[in-house]
Amino acid sequence: MKKFLLLLKKELRELLTPQMIVPFVLIMVVFVVIGKTAGKQVASQASAQDEVLVLDHDTGQLSKIALGSAGQIAKITMAKTTNDAQFVSEMNKRQIALGVIIPADFSMSALNKSNATVKTYSTFKDFSLSASKKSSTLSSVVMMINDAVSNGLIQLNSPETNPIKLKNPVLAANFVSANGKTVEGSSAAVLGYISQQTNFVPVILFIVIVFAAQMIATAVATEKENKTLETLLSLPVSRKTIVSAKMIAAGLVSLLMAGIYMHGMKNFIGGIGSAATGSTTTGGNVSGIVYSLGLSLSATGYLELGVILFLGILLALAMAMILGAFSEDAKSAQSVITPLMVMVMIPYFATLLLDINQLSPLLRGILYAIPFSHIFLAAPNIIPGNTTFVLWGMLYLFVMFLIFVYVAAKIFSSDLILTMKLNFSKKKS
Amino acid sequence: MKNILEVKNLCKSYGKFDAVKRINFSVAQGEIFALIGPNGAGKSTTLKMVASILQPTDGSIIIDGVDVVREPEAARHKISYLPEEAGAYKNLTGRGYLQFMAGLYAETKADEKKYLERAIEICGLGRRLKDKLGAYSKGMTRKVMLARALMKEPKLAILDEATSGLDVINALEIRDIIKSCAKSGMTVLVSSHNMLEIEYLSDRVAIIDQGKIIETGSIAELKKRHQAENLEVVFLKLRKT
């Protein structure tokens, strides 16, 4: 036990070097800073109304009513020019991206049962998310104008009718059901909220597993390169102690990273997410619905996710340790773990880009056979309560871990650890 | 005197390549025995097998009555091994490294303290032990490594190319350390490709070439037997025949 602790301490010291910590801290800082500033940006953009420049030629009163109603969703600014030809240049000069020209016969044609036509203008400076939001503002403005005009026409023709009731005689009350519970709410809002909350999970899983694998493969390869491994293996210390100290140290560091990443990414996504949902739907309300449906990750959900991630890290460590034993120096350790990287990448992208349930049974079987798939499939299955699937995944990962750790121990307790190597280029004669 | 090390019919193949082919030798207690031969002769392979980190393809190794192949863990209590060009954990100080190793060799706190003190004395680096190993010269690193290997006064010290790559002064110091340890009863198995230098260190040598021992004996015996002024000439004469 004393020797194990000594080795564990040494492994941790070897892993927690400035070369490892600095890039890690940098990535964290970048994430948090981007998250915070992007969050503020999104929030200010969401709350600020887009400005619309309006040139009103209408001789009647209808345009005033219509613009008043459009003013609820956009900031209406009246143009200085009265000349259509100069309208766009005024938009550019005043840096207003959206514009509407209301014709002189606007009220007249509306009352005459023919269609009135307004001209809308959008100027493009970039094609970012905010540009597309601006273009939707313009169609909303036209919708509000239509709404106001049609309300006016209905009241003009039959003053005792409620125009809102006439236009929407049927109302829908929306319910969402999950986990055997049903709550009033919109499915689109709930789905959006959940994907926001869970999007960051696979990214972290991916980063942490790849990082853990790289870490231990490099550690093994470096010891081989420096011949410190030969010394270590000749000591009166059991090989089990040596292997487990290496694994546990790398496991602890990976878990630490996972925790910090989770926290950082939550801030990052949370910063953008809450600001964005806050303006359109009432964010608090949606999260309340999600919570009462049991669709958010509960404490046990997080625990299950943590356990499966831990098992995944252990398996990755055992595999990477074996792969690291094939390398002769730290440089080749990176290329030696490529097969492991591919095994993590396939389920990562598959779960990100594909609908697993639509896959053919063969492809799905292959995906399920890759142990790391079960990590990426955990969160989407924990949330709707498919606990059995998650538990089978855990069991599978654990069995695979036992197999690979057994192989790793065998390699370390034989001389394979010193003699194994991949000779692609130079063949011994 | 009793034999601390007995090697019989030892063979090692890497795949199809036979690196060590049926070698036999034994080393008595307190003796400094050297395996000498050109690069690639199989010296390191032999030493690694004696040090229990490589498994022989055939043959037996007995250290102080313990069969290394059957009971490697027990054998590891009797030996210490210094790999060829051994590196160290660069982030540790010299003292930190020796302390760490003392902890791994010792079973009790008292032993740990004793080992550390002896290692500090052997390497003779004084205040420089407070510096990181990454900042050490080759000679300093080798002294720390040697101190690490000798700190527990093992029954058998296995030193692969103990002095190779060092300047005259460092090599001389290291040879003196090894000799004084042997005087106090420790048995030493060294290897070297430098046949001239080994005359200053060892009592008996085995000349190994292409995996086979081609001659064994004390240095004086070999020189007389082959009418040569030094071991290099002995080796060249042996090779011609």
Ligand SMILES: Nc1ncnc2c1ncn2[C@@H]1O[C@H](COP(=O)(O)OP(=O)(O)O)[C@@H](O)[C@H]1O
């Ligand atoms: N891990 C290995 N795999 C394949 N061949 C090896 C390995 N280690 C050593 N050899 C070969 O075995 C022979 C003996 O090597 P070694 O014992 O290191 O020689 P020496 O120490 O005498 O210079 C050399 O030809 C070397 O190339």
Ligand SMILES: [Mg+2]
């Ligand atoms: Mg050698």
